[in-house]
Amino acid sequence: MSRVADIAAALAGYDPKALSVDGVQAFLASLVEPAILRAREPVPLFQALGRVLAEDVISPFDVPPHDNSAMDGFAFDGSVLDASSSEFVSLRVAGTALAGAAWRGTLTRGDALKIMTGAVMPAGFDTVVPQEFCTVDGDAVRFPANALRRGDNRRFAGEDLKQGRPALLQGERLMPAALGLLASLGQAEACVFRRLRVAYFSTGDEILSLGEPPREGAVYDSNSYTVFGLLTRLGCEVVDLGMVRDDPAALASALSDAANKADAIITSGGVSVGEADHTRAVMRQLGDMAFWRVAMRPGRPMAVGLIPRTPGAADESGATVLFGLPGNPVAVMVTFLAFVRPALLRLMGCNASNAAPPPMLRARSAGSIRKKPGRTEYQRGRVTCTPGTLPEVRIAGNQGSGVLSSMVEGNGLVVLHHAQDSVSPGDEVDVMMFDGVI
Known part of the structure; x- marks a missing residue:
C-alpha cells in the first residue's frame, strides 16, 4: 500500500x-x-530571524546574574518596615549605586543606598522604594511606611533564566524576543535548520x-x-x-x-x-x-x-x-x-506548538452571516477594537473566491466551523488574524 x-x-x-x-x-x-x-547550519543572530532552532540552548549562567533594582530609588533592609511604628521611615543615605558595577562600602540596617535601575543590590538589602515616594533632605531620605512591602522592586538573580536550564528548545522559531534572549546569553550565532x-x-x-x-x-x-x-x-x-x-x-x-x-x-x-x-x-x-x-x-x-x-x-x-x-x-x-x-x-523543523495554525481571536459579529452546518467557511472580515469591549468584526467586501480586493480590505478571516450554523448580530465568532501571518 x-x-x-x-x-x-x-x-x-x-x-x-x-x-x-x-x-x-x-x-x-x-x-x-x-x-x-x-x-543544520550556524548563522549570526542578525540573520537568524524566522529561522528554526536546530538544538536546545542551555543557559551558561543566571540571567540576570545578580539581584538588582527594578527601578530608580533607594535600596534598604526591608526589615525596617516591619519594625517601624511611625507613619514614615527615615534612613541615612550612604551612597549611590549605578548600573554596571557593584557598590563597595559598608552599610548598616539604618542606611539606604541611592540606586539606579539594573544596579546590583548590596548584600543585606532586599527592598527598593521608588524615588517618587521619597523626600530627600541632605543625607537623609524619608518615605511613607505603607508605600511598599518588604522585597518590593527587587529582581532576583536567575529569575529570567537559570544556569544549566534550557533557555530555548529545538524547534523554536526565532522571533525578535528569542533573538534578544540569545543575545542576553552572550551568543553571537544560532544553530538552525537550513x-x-x-x-x-x-x-x-x-x-x-x-x-x-x-x-x-x-x-x-x-x-x-x-x-x-x-x-x-x-x-x-x-x-x-x-x-x-x-x-x-x-x-x-x-x-x-x-x-x-x-x-x-x-x-x-x-x-x-x-x-x-x-x-x-x-x-x-x-x-x-x-x-x-x-x-x-x-x-x-x-x-x-x-x-x-x-x-x-x-x-x-x-x-x-x-x-x-x-x-x-x-x-x-x-x-x-x-x-x-x-x-x-x-x-522546517518547528515543534508542534510553533507549527500550529495561528490562534483565533474571539470577536462579536457586527451583522448576520448565513451559514449551513457541514462545512467550514472562511469569510474575509475587518476587526476593530474599542477599549473595554470585545473586538467587533464586519464582513469585508465581496466574498467571491476570485475577489482579492476583500483580502486587502480585511485584516482577518472569520472562521465559521464545520458544525456551526448562521450567525446573528452580536454573536461571538472566531477570527484568524492576518497580522504576522500574511
Missing part, C-alpha cells in the same frame, strides 16, 4: 469527496513527518504573465505573487518556476524539475474535475497522490501527495511533498493559511 493510502486508512471517517478541515490537517501532519529537515526550499508554479492556458497584452478570456497571474509573499513571510527559499500550460509533457517536466529542486511544491489550478485540466492525471502518473473535495469555502478542490526525486537530487528524503491548490486567488490564500502553512512550518 502507498504511503498516502496508509495515512488515509488510519484516519477515522476519511472521505476524499467530503473531507473535513480537521481531517486535512490530520492527514498533512502524518504526510510531512518523514520529510522534516535535518541539515531554509526550506519551496517550488511554485501556476497552471492554466488562461493565465497571462505580467507584460503580456490582455486577451479575451484571460487573466493575469496573481497567485504567483501572493504565494511568493506568503512563502517569503514564512522564511522559505522560493523556487519560482513561473507558469505551466495545460500540456501533459510540460506539466510532467515542471513537476519533476520541482521535485529535484525543492523540499515542497505548491501548484495553483488544475486540481478540479474540469475536462481541460491535465494536472490531476500527470500528478497521479508521477506520484503518490490524493485528490480531495474539502468541506470548506472557499477552496474545495485540493491535491496532496509525494513526487519522487531523481536519485541523488536531494539531501533529505526520497520524495517531495506536493500541495495542489485551487486556482481562484482567495481560495489559494485560504488553503495556504489553513493547511499549507502549518505543514511547511513542520517541514
Whole structure:
C-alpha cells in the first residue's frame, strides 16, 4: 500500500469527496513527518530571524546574574518596615549605586543606598522604594511606611533564566524576543535548520504573465505573487518556476524539475474535475497522490501527495511533498493559511506548538452571516477594537473566491466551523488574524 493510502486508512471517517478541515490537517501532519529537515547550519543572530532552532540552548549562567533594582530609588533592609511604628521611615543615605558595577562600602540596617535601575543590590538589602515616594533632605531620605512591602522592586538573580536550564528548545522559531534572549546569553550565532526550499508554479492556458497584452478570456497571474509573499513571510527559499500550460509533457517536466529542486511544491489550478485540466492525471502518473473535495469555502478542490526525486537530487528524503491548490486567488490564500502553512512550518523543523495554525481571536459579529452546518467557511472580515469591549468584526467586501480586493480590505478571516450554523448580530465568532501571518 502507498504511503498516502496508509495515512488515509488510519484516519477515522476519511472521505476524499467530503473531507473535513480537521481531517486535512490530520492527514498533512502524518504526510510531512518523514520529510522534516535535518541539515543544520550556524548563522549570526542578525540573520537568524524566522529561522528554526536546530538544538536546545542551555543557559551558561543566571540571567540576570545578580539581584538588582527594578527601578530608580533607594535600596534598604526591608526589615525596617516591619519594625517601624511611625507613619514614615527615615534612613541615612550612604551612597549611590549605578548600573554596571557593584557598590563597595559598608552599610548598616539604618542606611539606604541611592540606586539606579539594573544596579546590583548590596548584600543585606532586599527592598527598593521608588524615588517618587521619597523626600530627600541632605543625607537623609524619608518615605511613607505603607508605600511598599518588604522585597518590593527587587529582581532576583536567575529569575529570567537559570544556569544549566534550557533557555530555548529545538524547534523554536526565532522571533525578535528569542533573538534578544540569545543575545542576553552572550551568543553571537544560532544553530538552525537550513531554509526550506519551496517550488511554485501556476497552471492554466488562461493565465497571462505580467507584460503580456490582455486577451479575451484571460487573466493575469496573481497567485504567483501572493504565494511568493506568503512563502517569503514564512522564511522559505522560493523556487519560482513561473507558469505551466495545460500540456501533459510540460506539466510532467515542471513537476519533476520541482521535485529535484525543492523540499515542497505548491501548484495553483488544475486540481478540479474540469475536462481541460491535465494536472490531476500527470500528478497521479508521477506520484503518490490524493485528490480531495474539502468541506470548506472557499477552496474545495485540493491535491496532496509525494513526487519522487531523481536519485541523488536531494539531501533529505526520497520524495517531495506536493500541495495542489485551487486556482481562484482567495481560495489559494485560504488553503495556504489553513493547511499549507502549518505543514511547511513542520517541514522546517518547528515543534508542534510553533507549527500550529495561528490562534483565533474571539470577536462579536457586527451583522448576520448565513451559514449551513457541514462545512467550514472562511469569510474575509475587518476587526476593530474599542477599549473595554470585545473586538467587533464586519464582513469585508465581496466574498467571491476570485475577489482579492476583500483580502486587502480585511485584516482577518472569520472562521465559521464545520458544525456551526448562521450567525446573528452580536454573536461571538472566531477570527484568524492576518497580522504576522500574511
